[in-house]
Amino acid sequence: MADDEQDPKEYRWETGYEKTWEAIKEDEDGLVEGLVAQFAQKAARKTIAQKRGPVRLGMMRHLLVAVDCSEAMNSQDLKPSRFICTLKLLEKFVEEFFDQNPLSQLSIIAMKNKRAEKITELSGNVRKHIKSVQGLTNMALTGEPSLQNTLELAGRVLRPLPGHASRELLVLFASLTSCDPGDINTSIQALKTDGIRCSVIGLAAEVRICKKLCQDTGGEYNVVLDDVHYRSLLLEHTSPPPRARSLDAGLVKMGFPHSAPPTTQSDASANADPPITVCMCHLEEGEGVGGEGHFCPQCRSKYCSLPAQCRTCGLTLASAPHLARSYHHLFPVEPYEEIPNDGQAQYCFGCLRSFTDLDKQIYQCKRCHSHYCWECEGVVGTTLHVCPGCASRPHLYQRLPDAS
């Protein structure tokens, strides 16, 4: 764990004076256009480059998001206010989180009045989370937050989870103070021994105890600059973190419901009228009677949406695409090679764009040797995860997992 003193560029004023303008040089014709385009490409690529992480990831995540609901959230340095901005971004975060980690679970905690309250239970229901996030808008922001109480609550929720699940806490912290009942260091130690990874995004300024918390538990600590930065920091937490050492691996029994009840099964009632079924997710609201649904293959309870955990027998229910969503983490595309543009190709293989003088660098796939423009390289690396060239060549399209 890096100490403060070991990082030489801790503060902006300690770094050398950056002569940014010296990087700009005119080309033979006295133009800077090409160079500017190159800068833009570099800036766009910087974010992509960092993402190529380790392959073993904690895929089944259990994440608690603690939202500061104290007076400090009233401040208007983020527009329209810290709190509203946070909620708006949180909505996006929840969607993106379940898009990236379909089998994971999330819970939202509110920190207010020296207490930590659970807003939503740990679950994988996207709509429920978003609805409760939207419901928070009118909450009165009062008192001081308590970091320790939040940590204690997180410990209580996450500790009983099975060993193969990753346990994470993300705190969105606006206050510069914390009102704690006891010694917070013991709480931090307890979380550390349980392997709970804590990350904090500060909305105001750096706070030492937050930094210590993140360092000790292996999380990340960042302070936002503005709303755009906030958004990118928050969304960084949607990609699964490297798997912690302490996690056990295990095989999880899982059910893949067929949308229709399988006809091969000769139930006594199968031939009669369709039985009246009640959707288990809407049991409390008294809705969801009849209609289509997914049936748990073990106990035949009905669910209207997947993924879900069967309330009757506890089986995790998912469909094949949910698993497939994470496969790109396991079988990533090999990064393309950056080569200088010497007219090897006239146009990009992916998007058919003709290369111009502004494309100083082009990209080549090491396997299929097709050439790509920098934009397609970005698309393939970040979202597509399929090399168009390889996938349309008969010898290359199958990407078998590497043995290493």
Next chain:
Amino acid sequence: MSESSSKSKSLNLNPAPTLQCKDLHEYLKSRSPQFLETLYNYPTICLAVYRELPELARHFVIRLLFVEQPVPQAVVTSWVSQTYAREQSKACEALSELSVWQEAPIPGGMPGWMLSQSFKKNLKVALLGGGRAWSMSMSLEPDGRARDVSFLDAYALERWECVLHYMVGSAQTEGISADAVRILLHAGLMTRDAEDGSAVITRAGFQFLLLSTAKQVWLFLQHYLQTAERRSLSAAECLAFLYQLSFSTLGKDYSTEGMSNNMLVFLQHLREFGLVYQRKRKAGRFYPTRLALNIANVRGDGGPEFSLQGAGAPSGYIIVETNYRVYAYTQTTLQVALLGLFTELVYRFPNLVVGVVTRESVRQALRGGITADQILHYLHQHAHPQMLKSETGGIRSTSLLPPTVVDQIRLWEDERNRFTYTEGVVYNQFLSQADFVVLRDYAKQQGVLTWQSERARTMVVTRASHDDVKKFWKRYSKTS
């Protein structure tokens, strides 16, 4: 008691003549079915009409295109889901209005629809091929002095601005032909000055200047076609040629061979307005420009102008800030002059003009007959690409222009429209308070009371209800 219809009508004291800009659909709607029938002999027109149809109507046509016998109306209805029945009937109406299809009985007595024969035939030609080529360009030798797209754009812009400059009366340009002036006068965009007979711009003319270029061209050509018939040009032929131009490829040359004398005259006119480029009058070939290509794109309903884009042509150039400042990256005096219509210009640089939208400047524009909508539309349509991109913290704003500015300009307009005028009849000089109350309450009950004053025993009811209220009064005064 006496009654007098004192308040008289005139719904609006300063009726701003808003400029009517019909699109192709409305233009054709106002023509006779015979005229349409002749038009549908041109594949180009069929193609243009097809694109102008409502989206559902387009699908009806494409589904009927390969059917030879009439199709029951009930079947056509069943294609659209119940919730969109309104749109469906609108689509059917549009198809009937333009005589794209006619009612045809089906054996068995059910009413059916059948596409107009010539429309069907020529749309098929345009889509799948066959028939005669539109022009004799196959045999054209390659042009030794071919013109590229950016040249054509610059040429078109220069020619068209020449017309606009003439309208605002700037002295820096050469004049335009007598024909063009006649069209401007006919369209009511300019008028002869009473004293010296010179042409001066009208209110409608100012509104014309604020339209998008594509709309200006289309409006201008509409009036051209109206005057064309007087000059023994066939409107149908001209329209077909115009749409032929709009479906040609930018940067390609086309042959004038085989064109009638009338059409050659028409071509020369289009050349003057910058719709086509010809090196020489007798060059034997011409290049359509972007102005011509955009005729088919007039439908744009107030979105930013995408039409005149490409190298050399200006895209959006105006940035509006929340502090009412307007920055216009432009060099042309015309655009500066237009901006000056409703802003107070503050600074002027070689490529940038800075102005402020003030109450005074906007009111001056309003007094000139320009509406708030037109100002906002102009700002919106010429918005700088940066304004289109602007995004704040992941929360995208709905409007392009700062809402403060939009609201304020509208408020300034409303300031001038504090009066609403309603026709009515005054009832006064009631003999007793009781009479007044009875009649007032009756009028209130009927929902026709416009105004009343208990102290003055005066009330005003709407004109339409006058007879009814009078009858009631007669009955009432008899019984009491």
Next chain:
Amino acid sequence: MADDEQPSDSSLLVIIVDTNPNQRYITEDPKVLTGCLDAVIAFANSHLMQKSRNQLAVIGCHFHKSEYLYPSPGKPLDVRQIDGQYELFTLVEKTIKMRLVNLVKSQPLDEKPGESLLAGALAMALCFIARMRREATPGLKTSSRILIVTGSSDTAAQYINYMNVFFTAQKQQVLIDVCSLDKHLSLLQQGCDITGGLYLKVPSLEGLLQYLLWVFLPEASERTKLVLPGRGRVDYRAACFCHRELLTIGYVCSVCLSVFCKFSPICTTCHTVFKIGGPLPIKPKKKRMKV
């Protein structure tokens, strides 16, 4: 899913035509391909006819590679109007036919045709759509969709590629439509379901153009208004990594999410050693809450 009800200003259609010579309808009668191609070209032109700003790309998917048939890279063909057809439509037709001949000619003679690699063609289509989005005029509303016309069958070998492509399409709000000329395609049907597109298996090749125009011509915002074939049921069961069999209950590795039909002590995909003692016990949720 594309759920914006707003009509778009322009719509981009990418058509992927499977030209693999080992499709059954081609091996039975090679002439049918020309008929199908004509139908696809007429359909493509009908799409361009809808709105003046509509855009088109056509990708030919052969067994040895996929290639853009339209637009052609570099300068477009120099086409002159030969008959009453709109010049642009003539250009589309000529370009597609010429480039298809080149594609077929370039096939290696010593190789036996394998399966059609539609996932690769889909990836190209998504790159193209991403580019058109980047280059679009800001403020212009565009909707994009992909239509696959194929007579091949789909195999699990391309599963991961397919899935990655489907999720990307879903994220970018691109509809994937599938028009199957021969067999039922369960994988591609999943793609349609995930992205909100339509799946249709045409009963006969006779009226292919009519099927295309009726079902696939309306764009996303128009589809809700028209009565079109329904989605139908989609089989979403997972196949195990060991035997490629469809499962209703299986075991999933907690590290890499590989699916197995039986318990094994080591994951064959990521080589993680599992804790001995059988699969993790499943605790019903309610009990866990009380702990």
